[in-house]
Amino acid sequence: MTEPARPAFEVANLNVFFGAHHVVRDVSLRLEPGSCLALVGESGSGKSVTARALIGLAGARSTVRADTMVISGRDVRSLGQRAWRKLRGKDVGFILQDALTSLDPLRKIGREIDDTLRLHTTLSPSQRAGRVLELLEAVGLDDPVLRAGQLSGELSGGMRQRALIASAIALDPGLVIADEPTTALDATIAAQVLDLLGELRRQGSAMLMISHDLAAVSRVADTIAVMQHGRVVESGPAQRVLADPEHEYTRRLLRAIPAGKPRHTRLSPGPVRTPAPAKAAVSATAPVLTASSLAKTFKARGRADFAAVSNVGFQLLPGHTLGVVGESGSGKTTTARMVLGLLAPDSGSVELFGKPWSKLPESGRRPNRPLLGAIYQDPLSSFDPRMSVGKLLADALSSGATRNPRAYSGRIAELLGLVGLEQTLATRNPETLSGGQRQRLAIARALAPNPRVLICDEPVSALDVSIQAQVLDLLDELQRELGLSYLFISHDLSVIRHMSDHVLVMQGGVVVESGATEPVFSNPQHPYTKALLSASPELVTGE
Amino acid sequence: MSITEHGISPENPVPGVHPPATLQPSTPRTPTGALTRWLRLAFPVLVLGFFALATIVPSWLAPFDPLAINPVDAFSPPGPGHLLGTDESGRDIYSRIIYGARPSLLIGAAATAIGLGLALVLGTVAGFGGRWLDAGVGRILEVLFALPGLLLALVFIALAGPGVGTTVVAVGLTTAPGYARLIRGQLVALRESPMVEAATVLGRSRAKILFTHLLPNALAPIAVLGTLGLGQAVVWAASLSFLGLGAPPPAPEWGAMLSAGRTYLSLAWWMTFFPGLAIVLVAAAATVLSRALNQGGEK
Amino acid sequence: MIHARTLAPRVLTTSAMLAAALILAGCSSTPAPGPGAGNDAGTPVSGGTLVYASGDAEPSCLDPHVGGNYPQALVSSQYLETLYTKDASGELIPWLASDSTVSEDGLTRTVKIREGIKFTDGTALDATAVIANFKHLLDPKTASSTGYLALGKIKDMKAVDASTLELTLSTPDNSLLESFSMPWVAIESPTALKRSQADNCAAPVGTGPFKVASWKKQDAVNLVRNENYVRPVAAAGHEGPAYLDGITWRFIPEAATRYAALQAGEVNIIDNAQPDTIAAAAKNDAIKHLDAPRPGASNRIEMNSSKAPFDDVRVREAFVRAVNVNAGIDSLFFGTAPRSYSPLSSVEPLGYSDESLFGYDPAKAGELLDAAGYTQRDAEGYRTKDGKRLSLTFPVSTSQSVPAEQSLFEQLQATAKESGIEIKLNLLDLSSWYGALFAHDYNLVSAPYTKVGPSVLSVLFHSDSTIPAPSGYFANLSQVKNPELDKLLDTAGSTKDEAQRKDLYAKAQKLVLEGYYLLPLYDQQNHFLYSAKTQGIGATTAVASPIFFDTWLSK
């Protein structure tokens, strides 16, 4: 703890270089004790590097310059390694994102937390052990004794994150730096972790929170600094920044947040794409896709059977979007794979356009495969790494007959235009594309055989907010232009709410609530739905 | 990782369809820096290129006839006259090494080819044959593994009798299981990959997927394996020649040269040293190149 | 008494001189110190263990009755003794036997056995003991090859009394006593022979100056001094037990390693010394050299006269004239192996040699080949006859031909090429090599054959020897089938007239030499290198295997 007079940390004109790359430019930040500064930006904005520079871990091949760099009253610019080590963990706690990789998979949780104490205190091993248990208790882990003896691999994402936090706050440092602390977590868990961090702050530590998600930080941050291309483009009190952003980029970020945006409202600036010739509005009302009482149980040797999905049924109407929301292990993806005919249901069936689908052998399904398209969370891994963009599309267009782009140059150009990709990309290898471009490519490929239905499995969860916005808009426009029906799967309630006409809320493999989107969410019946709603980050703009 | 990723050499590439993207600037596995990068490619290319040339047109590189005996200047040490000295019959060591490239490398190449061929069959069967075939092949490989390297070769020679042909097959046999497990692992990894799902959803048949997506991707690292294997095979073959189970004289095969030279170790070290150096160079170059290829493949 | 071959004119290095001198001194029955060079020999002292490093394959059985090869002879010479042996001048002298007579018809051989000699297991040496040994040798179960052949003519045997053995022969055999001098027919304790073959192989029991203590496979055979040793014939270097406490008999196949071990002082003496190391040792006072060529046949290349192209004597001579043997020997053997022009070893008194037949003469070779019809040459410059290339298959045993010899063959191959003769060298391990021979799949071959006495000629050149044993083995590798030669050999083998014997054997040798059935190279090489602190080296058996009875280690 530091006395309120001086700031928890202050940097002026921080610059970080990786060789020639100037990744952080003239960043100036100041953080008062007990308050929370959110550093918001998308991947590559330099926010993480900034955070690391603050604890002298920007990396071996980096050069850090700053006019001022004071942490808990110490000018750290001149610190030697030894002095830095004293500072880290004691005065500054650092919480990395993705606790799975941030905890040594080979060491027990207890030991990882104990390290902090071992390094900075003279406590006896037994005292330290006791303290470790207290800490685990404090971060809200049940049965600390058990947990301390477990490996990160044996804990759930939330628990891991808590454990990591425990190791960061072991010596309740004056400053806690949290880098994307909730990114990898389910909404409800994320909410809990955020509350935990908020709790710390109330105990007086200052907190620097790095995040890509304005909505997520809006409930904890006092001040917000928005970063883009290594610069802080706007900063100020959270309320103000969120209510009336000055910088265009901030506005774009805010606009991109699907939360609270009604269906069909654009989330991103005007598209650079050639709209498809609008089809006659879909008149038919017969369901394109019908699932009735699907069930799937996974058996593993020497382990209890795991009922992934039981008794799931739904109808997908033409031109509509059916959203499926739920957290990991809720059976969303299993359902999707059964619908796609990649997994045979133990019982129940899927029908496509009223005809049997899941019951058919693969050979029987093949003729109708073109009706059904799919896009995935990680498009890249769904591409053959040996094929260029053009080849991929040619392959899809020719239904596997050829991989020669020239044969289909016309349609390829069309598709690229349709999803807003430059024609020049046709020769590129997907690996060289950005996340957004990859997902657009995936959509283009899915559209190639002129499907009527698209299964979208977490299509945007790996993307930055603004990119996510673009993809969501794209999907929305395509749906209207081509009269597509979507089965849209996501763990992100606000995305689902923005995209769907109807929703299924799934938990533990069963549908806990379903119906038309707005009714369900404006008046949730099932406690789980309620929990999801309260957990899902809403913009807290004060009004 | 586990033994399955490692055949004769732990440097075999581990199948990675795509490496995970990391947030911080990732540090490359092997040292960067212009010099080392240059070395990493120039060294193997130069060495292997040189010996490749020697294999094709030895007469361009060799100043002397490798078989021309000249008792008068037997055992002459390295010097201007004979770059790397002469052997007990006054034959020029350098020229013999040059001419020895062909038999040595051909034996290596043939052995590698056999090894890879065998591995390909076994690996594919295991990768696609379904659970039972997979298990069966796994057992076979287990057996081959249980007789490591020279032991398997020797047992095989004990049965088939010594000779160049036997050597080739023996070496091929010893190297096959490693490759096979690798190819299998590759295929299994690919089989589960979203790429296959996507293809299925696009309505591709099993066979089509196997031939257009799986095999080509699984075979990509074969080039890497091949280069690596070549180096290894040359060493194995040389070891067998050394044990007196190799190429007949006066063929200047490196292993044979070595085993001939070692008798005169105390008198003419160069007779042993330089052929050995040739082997080491080839093997090392092969390893370096395969690593480079592998990384190229992963990028 | 026993002397090394080192008295022969072949003396090479100072070290060998010393050995010779030492033994000369030994002759005058008062043990006198050998003169020192480099280091003073001093008076013999007891104690210490000699470490012997053999380059030969480790015998599978220490009893030379079983099988019967030179490695066995080398080691068993330390703990087994023979009925007869040879002295310095190559004279055959009784050893465990005291005397022997043969009947007029030459069909009955009476052997007097020396009395008062005991085997190291306490069993007394007598006629029945000897019979037990012969029976053992002739028993198929023993699988004796060398000894079995040597005693082949014995039809019946009986002990007249304790010290008198009477042998009945199927045909007269004047080489029998020479056969008795070979370690492969050494006399072992009959009690010991009653044990299982495995036991007897592991530790044969004899009358020698040492006895087998233990045998650690692939590591060493450990011999210890026979404290109660009694010399059958009085006074060589000394009387009583040997100086050495014992001998560690190690097997170090790698020539280079073996020499390194000698240099490092880890071992006292090594056999199968390579020519280059011998030459190196000559410049080095710390290491001395013993050259003890083996008796019997010389090392030679035999030409398979049973099939084309060597069924034509002109082609055989052409080959002989086409290859430059001397140049090769000079460069590869560093003067350690004098050229031989005889089928017999130079230590065989009855050896006959004719240098004139074997001169290097490519021109002559050319004429002969033209005469033989090999007038054309093919693309690679080899001579052809009716479009068939003049090509000779030469299987080489890696275990029987030392590297230098293999190199020599490569050089012959090269010189032969100049005369348009192709030689296909196949380096083979022993089994494959024999395989090739048994299949008659050879034109040229080099196989050593050690046997005491000129009777070896019958083994190598008698037409009977072309008939393979059940194993497929046959000794007459040049496959000469000549009734006249057979007659010569038979008479020479059976006559009691020493002069006639000599004459007949000379005729026989002349015949095979002039028939160009073989190309003599040099004596069977048998070189030993030993450290200067190892004194009293030089005494050898009839087959030139060293005996370390007189040997001692100077401090």
Add this chain to the structure above:
Amino acid sequence: MTPKTAPPRSTDRPLKAVYWVLGKIGGGVFVLWAVATAIFFGIRMIPGDPAQAIMGGPGSQASAEALAQARADYGLDQPLAVQYFSQLWRLATGDLGTSYSLKIPVAEVLRELVPPTLTLAVLALLVAWVLALAVATASIRSGAVGRALASGLEIISAAVPHFWLASVLIMLFSTTLGWLPPVSTQTPAGLVLPVATLALPLAGFLGQVMRDSMLDAHTSSFALSARARGESENGVLLRHALRHAALPGIALSGWAFGSLLSGAVVVESIFARPGLGRSLLSAVTARDIPMVTGVALLSAATYVVIMAFSDVAERLADPRIGTA
């Protein structure tokens, strides 16, 4: 990414353990059976009479009776099936038969030869490990050049053939410098060169993998968070990197041991040490089939055991395996 939770920890571990052990044993038995069978039939497919080998090779002028006798003694005159099953039975009862050339039970010979080879191999393995880890650690701390040097060193030494290295070492340390005895089987000093010959190439191989995974661990985010806790570079190396580096080493040890056994063939002949490798070599040249079979089975068994051990070791070093 969608959130991932850890897989539920398996409920019935003991059962799994039993499965595992049974699997190992079954696999081992199969391997041994396969090796024995392959050799048994292999040897009968090739021309040549085993009786020859028994009677001291083709060189011996063994009489017909002698050969017949030998066939009878070794049961080679019985029908194939009988021979096969009786041999299997004998092997099952631990009887490896009698060596053709040595005329004594193979088991006896092996009992003499296993210890020296094992000593050699184990020592070499240890040395190789230490070397590999040392080089890896050193290279991590030094910069790009250091790593280039290390990797160069490793690649070269991994490429060196045993027999060549042996010759060079003897030439250098025994002949030229006279520091070490070339062939001493009594003194420990005699072990130095053989062990070095075996260890160096292996160290090269191990070093390459260990250094890679060590580098991965060193640049991983858990290493970063350790540093963020104030852990020193040495600490990171000691508490995190080393252990991760060890994993592939352990996984490879089965393979490594194999390579050592085959290396022993060469090393034992050159340094004139008694051992399995050398005996296999002489057995091969003497066509001593029982001996060959014996050595093969033994090394196979060794391999199976080593693999089992390295599995366990892996589980100990990497608890993730147990849980996943």
